[in-house]
């Protein structure tokens with residue numbers, strides 16, 4: 648986990664259940680979530696063989712954000 652994302656308002660991020668889940672049946676493989684939160688936050692990766700987004704680091708997701 649990126650160190651500055653390890654806590655949220657003093658609480659350990661790993662104790663907060665807030666993160667995206669990719670439903671492969673619904674994912675169209677557009678990659679927008681990977682572009683948005685793949686590089687800096689490293690939440691997502693992209694499985695090129697399946698052409699689907701995958702969640703790599705769920706605890707890097709910003710608590711309260713629901714953009715994706």
Ligand code: SF4
Pocket residue numbers: 666667683684688690707708709712713714715
């Ligand atoms: S909810 Fe927000 S912070 Fe979390 S992965 Fe999606 S866009 Fe990124």
